[in-house]
Amino acid sequence: MSAADDIPDLDRLIHEPNRLAILTVLSSTRTADFVFLQRTLKLTNGNLSSHLTKLEAAGLVTVVKSFVRKKPNTSIALTDLGRTRIRDHWQQLDRLKALAGTHESSAGRT
16 A cells, blocks of 8 residues: 555545635534625625535535525525535544654654
8 A cells, every 4th residue: 555545535525725614614503694604704705605506516505595684694504414524524634634744754764
C-alpha cells in the first residue's frame, strides 16, 4: 500500500469552500434562515441560492419557504443525511491532517 492509498477521498460536493461553510454553520443549529446564512458567510443571494440548490438536490439540506408576519422567509436545515455527511467529511479532513503530520515528522528524520 502506498502513501497515496492512505489519503482519504474527499466528497467534492461538500468540500467546495462555500458549501463546506454552509454545512458547517447548519451543523451547529437546527435551522437557519437564508438572510442569516447570507450575512454570516458573506455570499450574494444568487451564490447562496445556487449552493443551496445543489445541496438540496443531493438530499443534504431542506429548504422551506414560508411567510413570517406577511414577509417571505426561507428556512434551511440539515437532513439526517447531511448531518452524517458533514460529520464524515470533517473526520476525513482530520485523518488527512494526521497523515500530513505523520509525513512531516518522518521527513524531519534523516
